[in-house]
Amino acid sequence: MPVEVDAQTRHCTLIGDHIRLEGTGPEVEIVTDEQLRMSVAILAGERIPITEAEADALTVAGAVDSRRHLKTTAPSSII
Template identity: 45%
Template structure:
């Protein structure tokens, strides 16, 4: 998946073609099971890197991420 941001407009390259959204219409979320950030477009989750998530929030997306805590004692987190 590839993400490009221009003038508060986000361009997502997906296997079904390019999705274009205004950054202000998006909310960056955390998928707890995968421990990854994502955005939902048309009921489908698009997973993004933390750098992409930060860039989206700077461009106007709502930051709905939550911090995850490790449950096991051997975690490096």
């Protein structure tokens, strides 16, 4: 699992292939990556792909939720 969250301290760890980032929940931003078709957590300028369950855990810790839903009916949607 690339995300570890301590709900009491709001400390978050994002784990990528060759990187381990640590910070508090409010330092993390969650965005939608249209090309990957999944959520990505951003901390210290680094992007780590995450599951929706991990995104939800990060938002509970105070992460900024900037996700947007991709829709097949939107003309500009890649889906």
